[in-house]
Amino acid sequence: AQKITQTQPGMFVQEKEAVTLDCTYDTSDQSYGLFWYKQPSSGEMIFLIYQGSYDEQNATEGRYSLNFQKARKSANLVISASQLGDSAMYFCAMREGLIQAGTALIFGKGTTLSVSS
Amino acid sequence: DADVTQTPRNRITKTGKRIMLECSQTKGHDRMYWYRQDPGLGLRLIYYSFDVKDINKGEISDGYSVSRQAQAKFSLSLESAIPNQTALYFCATGEGPQETQYFGPGTRLLVL
Numbered sequence: 375a376q377k378i379t380q381t382q383p384g385m386f387v388q389e390k391e392a393v394t395l396d397c398t399y400d401t402s403d404q405s406y407g408l409f410w411y412k413q414p415s416s417g418e419m420i421f422l423i424y425q426g427s428y429d430e431q432n433a434t435e436g437r438y439s440l441n442f443q444k445a446r447k448s449a450n451l452v453i454s455a456s457q458l459g460d461s462a463m464y465f466c467a468m469r470e471g472l473i474q475a476g477t478a479l480i481f482g483k484g485t486t487l488s489v490s491s
Numbered sequence: 492d493a494d495v496t497q498t499p500r501n502r503i504t505k506t507g508k509r510i511m512l513e514c515s516q517t518k519g520h521d522r523m524y525w526y527r528q529d530p531g532l533g534l535r536l537i538y539y540s541f542d543v544k545d546i547n548k549g550e551i552s553d554g555y556s557v558s559r560q561a562q563a564k565f566s567l568s569l570e571s572a573i574p575n576q577t578a579l580y581f582c583a584t585g586e587g588p589q590e591t592q593y594f595g596p597g598t599r600l601l602v603l
Contacts, residue, residue: 378533407589407590409591409592417599418594418596419583419594421592421594424591469589478524478536478549479536479590479592480536482533483532483533
């Protein structure tokens with residue numbers, strides 16, 4: 375079974391609208407971390423936002439927020455007031471367990487976001 | 492200057508050739524990673540290193556080897572390149588309780 379599932383291959387939104395990118399995860403660990411990265415067409419991977427499994431509040435970073443629903447194992451990224459520069463591929467990723475356990479990030483397959491004017 | 496650099500940025504090679512991809516970082520992080528990205532498959536972990544003396548295989552290590560020459564340097568080698576190793580390769584560093592990873596710009600490798 376996939377550890378990280380991103381069910382939306384592509385999303386389309388107009389400027390200034392809000393958009394939600396879906397991510398569900400699968401883990402039996404109590405301690406884990408969830409990340410979102412942005413990959414523009416130039417190819418680099420840009421860290422956007424992090425949510426820890428024990429964090430009670432949803433993470434926010436500027437126009438990005440993470441809608442964390444632990445019981446449903448979902449970690450959706452919400453981008454408010456979309457901009458043309460938000461057009462990119464977005465990846466959800468998870469770190470399972472404690473760092474000392476020796477794990478790296480597990481990535482989903484990504485969602486392409488296209489923002490139009 | 493970029494915190495995580497990769498050289499070369501683009502490389503074309505032939506089947507059977509040995510090739511090395513290099514990664515350097517100035518972030519002072521102990522943990523370093525190599526991933527490959529293929530269209531539609533996201534990023535998959537090749538190798539990772541938690542310090543200079545620690546090297547671990549990832550999900551897809553076959554056909555690859557690594558060397559951690561120093562805290563700041565982590566190289567990925569393809570001993571005998573094959574066409575299905577054509578991909579975008581990323582080096583990343585990680586640190587802290589969150590293990591947020593910071594990526595280099597990537598190396599586009601084409602194996603003919």
